[in-house]
Amino acid sequence: MSFRPFKQTKTQHTCSIMNQEETEKDNLKNLFFENCYYYFNLFNNGLFTTIKFIIRVSGIYLLWIVLHYIAAHLYVKLCVPTTIIGFLISPFMVSTPHCLGLRWIVYNAANIITNMWVLMGAWICSTLLIINSETPHE
Numbered sequence: 001m002s003f004r005p006f007k008q009t010k011t012q013h014t015c016s017i018m019n020q021e022e023t024e025k026d027n028l029k030n031l032f033f034e035n036c037y038y039y040f041n042l043f044n045n046g047l048f049t050t051i052k053f054i055i056r057v058s059g060i061y062l063l064w065i066v067l068h069y070i071a072a073h074l075y076v077k078l079c080v081p082t083t084i085i086g087f088l089i090s091p092f093m094v095s096t097p098h099c100l101g102l103r104w105i106v107y108n109a110a111n112i113i114t115n116m117w118v119l120m121g122a123w124i125c126s127t128l129l130i131i132n133s134e135t136p137h138e
Helices: 010-078 084-093 097-134
Strands: none
Touching: 010 097
């Protein structure tokens, strides 16, 4: 019995080339999705890390902003209602403990928020001056 090498027919050869092309396409798709997954996770980790840092640094200011917003709306609703009766009882409501507390929060929160903007403006200006002083002048 003699051994004859297997001859590929034209259709078999075409099928094997098509299978190779499909395998390469699948590999490229997998590589693309793996890269997408990697960069998505990298972006998410960086984004969440940045958000956590911003919240840690500015959390107390965010708290004062929220307190100011809530207290201002509660003061209008509880201490100076927008009716005729509200107008008549407002001199009596002004000295109640909850109205005094709400007014204190509104006043101090507004001062702290103003100071925050001054501090941020000073920091931005000082950062810009440092950047400008490091660039060479012609």
